[in-house]
Amino acid sequence: MTTMTDALNTYRGGPDEHGHFGLFGGRYVAETLMPLILDLERAYNEAKADPEFQAELDSLNAHYSGRPSPLYFAERLTEHLGGAKIYFKRDELNHTGSHKINNCLGQIQLARRMGKTRIIAETGAGQHGVAVATVAARFGLPCEIYMGATDIERQKPNVFRMKLLGAKVNPVTSGSGTLKDAMNDALRDWVANVHDTFYIIGTVAGPHPYPAMVRDFQSVIGKETRAQMMEREGRLPDTLVACIGGGSNAMGLFHPFLDDRAVSIYGVEAGGYGIDVPNGHAASMTGGEPGVLHGNRTYLLQNDDGQILEGHSISAGLDYPGVGPEHSWLKDTGRVTYVAVTDKEALEAFQLCTRLEGIIPALEPSHALAYVRKLAPELPSDNLLVMNMCGRGDKDIFAVAEHLSMEM
Amino acid sequence: MTRIDQTFARLKAEGRGGLVTFITAGDPDYETSLSMLKGLPAAGADIVELGMPFSDPMADGPAIQASSLRALKAGQNMKKTLSMVREFRKENQATPIVLMGYYNPIYVYGVDRFVTDASEAGADGLIIVDMPPEEDEELRPAAAGKGLNFIRLATPTTDARRLPAVLANTSGFVYYVSIAGITGTAAPDISSVGAHVARIKAHTDLPIAIGFGVKTPEQVRELAALAEGVVVGSALVASIAETLDENGQATAETKPKLLGLVEYLSEALHQLAEPRRSRAAAA
Ligand SMILES: Cc1ncc(COP(=O)(O)O)c(C=O)c1O
Numbered sequence: 080m081t082t083m084t085d086a087l088n089t090y091r092g093g094p095d096e097h098g099h100f101g102l103f104g105g106r107y108v109a110e111t112l113m114p115l116i117l118d119l120e121r122a123y124n125e126a127k128a129d130p131e132f133q134a135e136l137d138s139l140n141a142h143y144s145g146r147p148s149p150l151y152f153a154e155r156l157t158e159h160l161g162g163a164k165i166y167f168k169r170d171e172l173n174h175t176g177s178h179k180i181n182n183c184l185g186q187i188q189l190a191r192r193m194g195k196t197r198i199i200a201e202t203g204a205g206q207h208g209v210a211v212a213t214v215a216a217r218f219g220l221p222c223e224i225y226m227g228a229t230d231i232e233r234q235k236p237n238v239f240r241m242k243l244l245g246a247k248v249n250p251v252t253s254g255s256g257t258l259k260d261a262m263n264d265a266l267r268d269w270v271a272n273v274h275d276t277f278y279i280i281g282t283v284a285g286p287h288p289y290p291a292m293v294r295d296f297q298s299v300i301g302k303e304t305r306a307q308m309m310e311r312e313g314r315l316p317d318t319l320v321a322c323i324g325g326g327s328n329a330m331g332l333f334h335p336f337l338d339d340r341a342v343s344i345y346g347v348e349a350g351g352y353g354i355d356v357p358n359g360h361a362a363s364m365t366g367g368e369p370g371v372l373h374g375n376r377t378y379l380l381q382n383d384d385g386q387i388l389e390g391h392s393i394s395a396g397l398d399y400p401g402v403g404p405e406h407s408w409l410k411d412t413g414r415v416t417y418v419a420v421t422d423k424e425a426l427e428a429f430q431l432c433t434r435l436e437g438i439i440p441a442l443e444p445s446h447a448l449a450y451v452r453k454l455a456p457e458l459p460s461d462n463l464l465v466m467n468m469c470g471r472g473d474k475d476i477f478a479v480a481e482h483l484s485m486e487m
Numbered sequence: 488m489t490r491i492d493q494t495f496a497r498l499k500a501e502g503r504g505g506l507v508t509f510i511t512a513g514d515p516d517y518e519t520s521l522s523m524l525k526g527l528p529a530a531g532a533d534i535v536e537l538g539m540p541f542s543d544p545m546a547d548g549p550a551i552q553a554s555s556l557r558a559l560k561a562g563q564n565m566k567k568t569l570s571m572v573r574e575f576r577k578e579n580q581a582t583p584i585v586l587m588g589y590y591n592p593i594y595v596y597g598v599d600r601f602v603t604d605a606s607e608a609g610a611d612g613l614i615i616v617d618m619p620p621e622e623d624e625e626l627r628p629a630a631a632g633k634g635l636n637f638i639r640l641a642t643p644t645t646d647a648r649r650l651p652a653v654l655a656n657t658s659g660f661v662y663y664v665s666i667a668g669i670t671g672t673a674a675p676d677i678s679s680v681g682a683h684v685a686r687i688k689a690h691t692d693l694p695i696a697i698g699f700g701v702k703t704p705e706q707v708r709e710l711a712a713l714a715e716g717v718v719v720g721s722a723l724v725a726s727i728a729e730t731l732d733e734n735g736q737a738t739a740e741t742k743p744k745l746l747g748l749v750e751y752l753s754e755a756l757h758q759l760a761e762p763r764r765s766r767a768a769a770a
Contacts, residue, residue: 105622106619106621106622107590107618108617109546109616109640109642110642110645111546111642111643111644111664111667113619113644113645114645115644254543270546371590372543374617381591383595384565384595384596385565385592385594385595386541386592387543
């Protein structure tokens with residue numbers, strides 16, 4: 080097993096056998112869940128080593144989801160910003176409209192392999208919930224999705240999609256009724272239904288082995304990007320940019336490049352009303368402190384008594400007070416630079432992309448795009464920049480209309 | 488011998504199981520909570536579990552979630568929780584206090600500072616719900632160093648492979664979680680609890696307290712026949728909730744209702760204060 084001392088030579092060796100990325104990660108769960116998490120880890124390690132498992136996943140990715148997703152040269156945006164050559168990795172073109180399906184196809188295959196007959200999940204923006212409901216329908220498994228009552232209100236189209244797909248959507252009213260509370264309730268469901276239930280966590284968070292497993296399933300993004308960029312430009316990209324909610328789309332793009340030291344990597348958090356506004360943002364690394372929540376140690380939005388704050392972002396998918404533990408470790412090692420952009424900047428980028436490229440981005444990657452707007456003009460024109468266009472904005476048009484005071 | 492050890496020795500001599508009561512520190516407010524805490528031993532609590540409120544109590548059902556949020560809303564924090572322990576200890580030297588909660592507030596307070604302050608305040612043990620044996624190295628030895636018992640949870644899913652690891656380094660007592668689920672929801676199934684508890688007893692001489700889902704005197708009586716203690720939590724904090732006014736404030740009913748319920752439940756244990764065959768056999 081890899082230990083963290085290897086990190087001196089590689090940034091891709093984690094986690095250690097206990098699921099730790101340096102200080103971060105781990106398995107901080109109730110004893111009731113512990114045997115299950117150990118089971119899951121064994122099952123995942125076996126599956127990973129089984130060529131048939133990977134072949135089946137590759138086939139689903141290709142024929143069901145539509146992979147590989149294109150690497151698209153955003154010509155007009157590049158011209159407009161006047162700097163780096165900007166590419167979009169177009170995971171918004173996947174079936175269901177975001178990168179979330181990459182992980183769900185992997186986990187549902189594992190659930191079936193383990194003989195589990197019931198699927199549960201948490202969702203924020205509803206993109207993960209839709210992806211889970213989709214794979215549950217595809218494989219004929221009953222499925223319940225926990226979603227904060229606040230999020231149900233701001234992501235109605237996705238709620239309807241989940242219901243159409245046959246999922247039961249359970250509104251969560253505890254706490255602030257957003258993603259963290261949905262995750263609490265999903266964990267509570269799991270504890271009470273351990274015998275038959277598989278919990279499909281939607282991001283690189285939660286107890287070990289989830290952060291590593293979700294990362295592995297999402298790494299298809301970065302692996303494809305490597306190959307596509309080699310084909311297009313004959314070399315690796317210079318700069319990677321992705322938005323960070325829990326961090327799964329970002330980790331999927333970043334991980335295959337972590338040991339290519341010449342590649343500059345930026346993770347963009349949700350700065351909400353501004354990093355200086357108390358409890359007014361969802362930037363756990365830029366504006367939080369290490370703590371323990373949802374099974375792992377990571378940077379968290381919290382007060383000085385260790386109580387978790389609710390945070391705020393215009394984007395339901397980024398509105399989470401934590402972040403995957405591997406990102407926390409990459410932040411502390413300095414390998415990845417984490418920054419934040421505000422709601423307002425994201426909304427501007429959303430409009431810019433729509434007008435210039437004819438692509439309506441989700442509000443989540445609009446955050447990545449907002450940072451590209453600042454970064455690209457400072458880079459030379461031979462700098463190859465890849466931004467992860469991890470979701471499409473159909474789900475967000477109602478919310479955006481409201482923010483821009485536009486009539487629908 | 489810690490206060491917890493002494494308590495179980497006394498219960499054994501009396502030939503009865505102990506009542507372990509859970510309330511959340513600061514629910515519904517500091518003063519009322521402290522006053523109720525002080526009243527618990529006379530009402531029949533043999534051991535007091537004091538919840539350290541947390542914003543995200545993942546292993547708890549609606550009753551304890553609400554109680555935790557009430558306390559936080561009323562301004563409870565770790566300092567105040569420890570000060571409640573200190574105030575209680577000024578008047579009571581006999582009844583053990585076990586602090587129960589989640590790791591993050593302790594981590595943020597600082598592990599060394601926490602075990603020092605908790606021990607000086609007069610706490611006797613810790614139950615940290617989200618710290619399985621795999622992760623407790625960063626707290627358990629520090630707690631032991633200050634004479635605090637570290638009480639681990641065994642659950643219906645703790646299989647034979649894990650049980651020895653769970654029991655190793657547990658001290659004070661073993662908390663058997665009687666259902667696979669969250670607090671205050673399903674009622675425990677007595678026969679399956681009996682089988683699990685017997686399995687644990689084969690591996691340890693420590694006393695066992697059974698909790699999660701216990702509400703009635705009948706359950707208390709039945710479970711006490713299987714182990715050394717019975718934990719009641721959700722039922723107690725729910726009784727607090729019932730007495731609050733429309734603004735969530737304590738009323739004249741709050742304390743008497745809680746303590747009345749504790750008395751009522753504890754009578755179930757005193758009624759059967761005669762040596763029982765199952766206990767004698769186990770011991
Ligand atoms: C399109 C999209 N991007 C990003 C996210 C944030 O998640 P993560 O950081 O795990 O990629 C979400 C979450 O719902 C999403 O729907």
